[in-house]
Amino acid sequence: xxxxxxxTRSPHLDLEDLIAEAAGRPAGDRARAHLARxxxxxxxxxxxxxxxxxxxxLAAAALETASPGAFSPGTVSPAPSPGAGQPAGPRSARHRVxxxxxxxxxxxxxxxxxxxxxxxxxxxxxxxxGNPPGAVLTAVGGCTGLKLASGTLEPVHGRRLVIRTASxxxxxxxxxxxTRVSVAGALLRDITDGAPVIVLGPRSGSAxxxxxxxxxxxxxxxxxxxxxxTPPPGWxxxxxxxxxxxxxxxxxxxxxxxxxxxxxxxxxxxxxPDARLGQLQAGVTTVAxxxxxxxxxxxxxxxxxxxxxxxxxxxxxxIRGCSPATVAGALAAALxxxx
Amino acid sequence: xxDPHGDAGAATCTASHEGAHDDFQLxxxxxxxxxxAMAAFYREHHGVVLAQVLLVTGERVLAEEIVQDxxxxxxxxxxxxxxxxxxxxxxxxxARRQTRDRLRGRxxxxxxxxxxxxxxxxxxxxxAMALDxxxxxxxxxxxxELAAAHREVLGxxxxxxxxxxxxxxxxxxxxxxxxxxxxxxxxxxxxxxxxEGRNR
Numbered sequence: 275x276x277x278x279x280x281x282t283r284s285p286h287l288d289l290e291d292l293i294a295e296a297a298g299r300p301a302g303d304r305a306r307a308h309l310a311r312x313x314x315x316x317x318x319x320x321x322x323x324x325x326x327x328x329x330x331x332l333a334a335a336a337l338e339t340a341s342p343g344a345f346s347p348g349t350v351s352p353a354p355s356p357g358a359g360q361p362a363g364p365r366s367a368r369h370r371v372x373x374x375x376x377x378x379x380x381x382x383x384x385x386x387x388x389x390x391x392x393x394x395x396x397x398x399x400x401x402x403x404g405n406p407p408g409a410v411l412t413a414v415g416g417c418t419g420l421k422l423a424s425g426t427l428e429p430v431h432g433r434r435l436v437i438r439t440a441s442x443x444x445x446x447x448x449x450x451x452x453t454r455v456s457v458a459g460a461l462l463r464d465i466t467d468g469a470p471v472i473v474l475g476p477r478s479g480s481a482x483x484x485x486x487x488x489x490x491x492x493x494x495x496x497x498x499x500x501x502x503x504t505p506p507p508g509w510x511x512x513x514x515x516x517x518x519x520x521x522x523x524x525x526x527x528x529x530x531x532x533x534x535x536x537x538x539x540x541x542x543x544x545x546x547p548d549a550r551l552g553q554l555q556a557g558v559t560t561v562a563x564x565x566x567x568x569x570x571x572x573x574x575x576x577x578x579x580x581x582x583x584x585x586x587x588x589x590x591x592x593i594r595g596c597s598p599a600t601v602a603g604a605l606a607a608a609l610x611x612x613x
Numbered sequence: 614x615x616d617p618h619g620d621a622g623a624a625t626c627t628a629s630h631e632g633a634h635d636d637f638q639l640x641x642x643x644x645x646x647x648x649x650a651m652a653a654f655y656r657e658h659h660g661v662v663l664a665q666v667l668l669v670t671g672e673r674v675l676a677e678e679i680v681q682d683x684x685x686x687x688x689x690x691x692x693x694x695x696x697x698x699x700x701x702x703x704x705x706x707x708a709r710r711q712t713r714d715r716l717r718g719r720x721x722x723x724x725x726x727x728x729x730x731x732x733x734x735x736x737x738x739x740x741a742m743a744l745d746x747x748x749x750x751x752x753x754x755x756x757x758e759l760a761a762a763h764r765e766v767l768g769x770x771x772x773x774x775x776x777x778x779x780x781x782x783x784x785x786x787x788x789x790x791x792x793x794x795x796x797x798x799x800x801x802x803x804x805x806x807x808x809e810g811r812n813r
Contacts, residue, residue, distance in 0.1 A: 325756075
């Protein structure tokens with residue numbers, strides 16, 4: 275470490291120390307002590323950690339899509355080949371000895387199923403099944419680098435969340451500006467004047483007794499009135515903006531200028547596909563999907579929260595690859611409305 | 614690497630190799646034509662070698678073929694291992710030569726030193742800021758777009774878990790050159806991130 279030679283060299287950790295740190299090799303006591311007190315080196319270590327995590331993500335994805343196979347030297351000539359340890363020579367006939375089955379064990383541990391209520395709403399919430407006991411981060415099929423944490427949300431402070439798993443272990447979840455946060459529940463206080471909304475529920479005269487209220491522009495919808503809603507018989511749907519919001523309900527002002535009264539109750543489920551972190555509630559079942567970092571935290575791509583016992587479920591059985599676009603698409607698909 | 618959550622997926626290819634003694638024994642037995650030892654060796658090293666080769670070639674079928682050729686070379690050449698390096702770096706060096714041979718056949722180069730030589734180090738400043746702003750998914754995507762030479766050195770250090778002296782042995786270059794290549798690789802990565810950021 276250069277700190278040992280502070281008189282003649284940089285007082286900071288040198289590249290080898292930073293690389294060792296990022297590679298997960300034990301740092302020396304002096305390096306650790308320096309890292310603890312030097313913000314510049316911590317930042318630099320963090321950058322290398324990110325690079326290392328990116329490489330590992332690629333490597334893990336590569337291993338996932340490749341078969342472990344097996345090597346059977348029985349098909350190889352037993353005669354030692356001089357210089358075989360330096361196999362740069364001319365290539366003769368190759369012995370392809372990859373054997374064994376190639377099934378991939380897809381860990382479909384997390385589940386989030388989108389249930390489209392009457393083909394109209396796009397309620398989505400997360401319900402986890404199949405988490406192995408004691409597991410903290412669960413793999414998502416199709417992308418080894420992608421992990422999922424589920425449990426009960428601890429009180430939120432800042433942008434970092436803590437999800438306590440069923441086994442009682444905490445998982446720290448880092449959120450960023452691009453993390454998609456979705457919440458569901460009896461969030462009637464979030465229905466405020468001017469909010470774009472989709473309402474679905476039984477008809478009550480000219481009004482709707484809201485079963486579900488979705489706040490915000492529908493994922494996949496363009497917000498200009500092209501979303502088609504097909505409520506089940508006896509039910510009605512309305513899309514527009516909220517007016518006259520109160521504890522008992524509100525009015526939907528449709529794009530065509532109609533005003534539709536909506537009544538709400540404690541049983542009305544409110545879904546916010548694009549929520550703020552502040553709308554997450556402590557003590558509620560929460561699922562975070564993202565990339566595991568070397569320090570064990572999860573950098574979330576998406577966070578879904580639903581109350582216990584919610585009838586709405588969505589499923590992330592598998593994702594077709596690890597690209598950001600693929601992951602974002604899968605996340606959006608789980609929230610997408612029936613058009 | 615340590616994985617506090619027991620998440621074996623990513624740890625598979627990043628764990629520091631602690632079975633060196635076992636590896637030496639395996640190689641000794643392989644040298645005596647012990648097929649069980651070869652199978653064990655394959656299980657132990659296949660994943661790391663494949664990940665590294667795939668990182669460089671970007672082609673899964675080709676990478677698997679190279680790994681098979683590598684294992685064949687191990688089977689044939691285990692008796693020549695002199696213990697002057699770790700077994701892992703030895704087998705990765707073999708894989709690298711196999712890769713180089715295959716890519717040379719396509720008139721591609723694994724490492725272009727001339728290309729690497731003039732790459733500046735990132736140092737503090739805008740390039741570091743690009744990494745500070747970047748998400749892991751963006752970094753992963755950007756690594757895919759790096760030149761093979763850059764992917765290779767990053768893979769050896771962070772994917773295969775080799776120490777810098779081991780990487781130097783695999784690449785047959787001084788440790789200082791390994792450092793400069795790493796720095797150049799990171800600089801290229803941050804440039805890619807910056808370009809992607811501008812294109813969004």
